[in-house]
Amino acid sequence: MCVAGARPNFMKVKPVMDELEARGAECFLVHTGQHYDRAMNEIFFKELDLRSPDHFLGVGSGTHAQQTGLTMLAFEPLVTELRPDLVVVFGDVNSTLACALVAAKMGVAVAHVEAGPRSGDWSMPEEVNRVTVDRVSDYLLAPCEDAVANLRVEGYRDERVHLVGNVMIDTLLANVDSARKRPVLENLGISRGAFGLVTLHRPANVDDEHVLHGLLKALAEIGQELPLVFPMHPRTRDRLKQHLPPGVLTIEPQGYLDFVSLEDGAALVLTDSGGVQAETTALGTPCLTLRNNTEWPSTVAEGTNQLVGCDPGQILSSARELIKHPPPPLRPALWDGRASKRVADVLISDQAAPQAGSRG
Numbered sequence: 001m002c003v004a005g006a007r008p009n010f011m012k013v014k015p016v017m018d019e020l021e022a023r024g025a026e027c028f029l030v031h032t033g034q035h036y037d038r039a040m041n042e043i044f045f046k047e048l049d050l051r052s053p054d055h056f057l058g059v060g061s062g063t064h065a066q067q068t069g070l071t072m073l074a075f076e077p078l079v080t081e082l083r084p085d086l087v088v089v090f091g092d093v094n095s096t097l098a099c100a101l102v103a104a105k106m107g108v109a110v111a112h113v114e115a116g117p118r119s120g121d122w123s124m125p126e127e128v129n130r131v132t133v134d135r136v137s138d139y140l141l142a143p144c145e146d147a148v149a150n151l152r153v154e155g156y157r158d159e160r161v162h163l164v165g166n167v168m169i170d171t172l173l174a175n176v177d178s179a180r181k182r183p184v185l186e187n188l189g190i191s192r193g194a195f196g197l198v199t200l201h202r203p204a205n206v207d208d209e210h211v212l213h214g215l216l217k218a219l220a221e222i223g224q225e226l227p228l229v230f231p232m233h234p235r236t237r238d239r240l241k242q243h244l245p246p247g248v249l250t251i252e253p254q255g256y257l258d259f260v261s262l263e264d265g266a267a268l269v270l271t272d273s274g275g276v277q278a279e280t281t282a283l284g285t286p287c288l289t290l291r292n293n294t295e296w297p298s299t300v301a302e303g304t305n306q307l308v309g310c311d312p313g314q315i316l317s318s319a320r321e322l323i324k325h326p327p328p329p330l331r332p333a334l335w336d337g338r339a340s341k342r343v344a345d346v347l348i349s350d351q352a353a354p355q356a357g358s359r360g
């Protein structure tokens with residue numbers, strides 16, 4: 001069973017499920033329903049040619065406990081009915097946590113795709129999810145060397161940890177050529193290399209009025225020098241109480257292909273997204289991360305990402321500097337479009353079905 005529920009899951013589940021099925025595994029796609037707007041959900045199925053979910057749990061939004069608890073309640077009977085050999089979960093969202101916990105408690109083997117990234121910031125709900133999911137998983141499929149190092153420090157045995165690379169980059173590389181052909185830049189009246197792209201949705205940035213105000217101030221100032229395009233996440237849209245200045249064009253969350261086209265064509269990306277940090281590094285686009293920490297340090301050490309925090313003056317001066325002196329693009333090892341193949345190499349072997357209970 002492959003579990004997806006929120007926007008950053010769809011581009012990760014697609015290549016892995018394809019690869020597992022190509023090798024003869026019978027897969028069921030379970031959609032928890034954590035994200036449900038067309039722009040946060042359906043459009044990804046269409047653009048990525050991801051088949052309709054075999055099972056839809058319809059959980060929707062709520063507090064962390066509501067969302068996680070309802071997902072667990074809905075997922076448990078499905079596991080009882082289907083008795084899978086393996087539950088594959090992706091990333092760090094609440095759907096990932098809920099389904100990993102259910103499977104682990106039912107004695108079903110769990111594979112975690114994107115195991116090991118750590119921000120070290122326990123105020124981030126995703127950090128709680130990452131650490132907990134890894135703890136109950138049998139197969140820890142790590143996207144990069146630093147993730148493997150984190151797991152070693154936490155005491156995981158080498159047999160459980162597999163460096164496979166970043167499956168999200170498999171999907172990116174498979175789609176970047178079609179993304180470049182999209183007319184999104186023309187439609188928005190912007191030119192390649194002459195605009196900035198913004199995404200913001202972390203609770204620490206958008207739920208705190210003071211922090212959000214400072215970030216918007218920085219965007220307004222940058223927008224006077226470089227037009228900014230800001231596809232707005234629904235959480236941010238809900239929190240926003242002011243209009244943005246003309247230099248900052250707010251638009252609906254974008255479909256995958258148009259968004260990748262924007263990432264690829266931007267002179268600069270300003271973001272607090274995990275996936276966008278990784279994708280901009282893979283594309284070689286300069287990125288400023290509006291946070292004090294990152295679970296993707298290789299995008300800073302090797303890629304085009306820079307951590308800048310939330311201070312408006314610092315953001316403005318770093319943006320100017322990065323546009324003037326873009327960092328050289330360098331992609332972390334195994335972000336090569338073949339990560340899903342390595343996932344399947346680990347999960348499908350000539351031996352017996354995956355075994356639960358190797359967590360220790």
Ligand code: UD1
Binds near residue numbers: 035037067094125201
């Ligand atoms: C979730 C993930 C986060 C991920 C992000 C990707 C958790 C804890 N957080 O955050 O790690 O980076 O998705 O986008 O799992 N909403 C809609 N329509 C939708 C979905 C959400 O309007 O289709 C609104 C609702 O008001 C909801 C709010 O957005 O309450 C937050 O949604 P939720 O899934 O709880 O968290 P995200 O902020 O999206």
Ligand code: UDP
Binds near residue numbers: 259
């Ligand atoms: N993305 C998209 N449209 C948008 C914003 C993001 O298709 O308007 C894609 C982006 O290319 C990446 C993923 O969504 O593949 C990142 O998800 P998000 O930022 O929501 O979550 P995070 O990675 O922070 O968990």
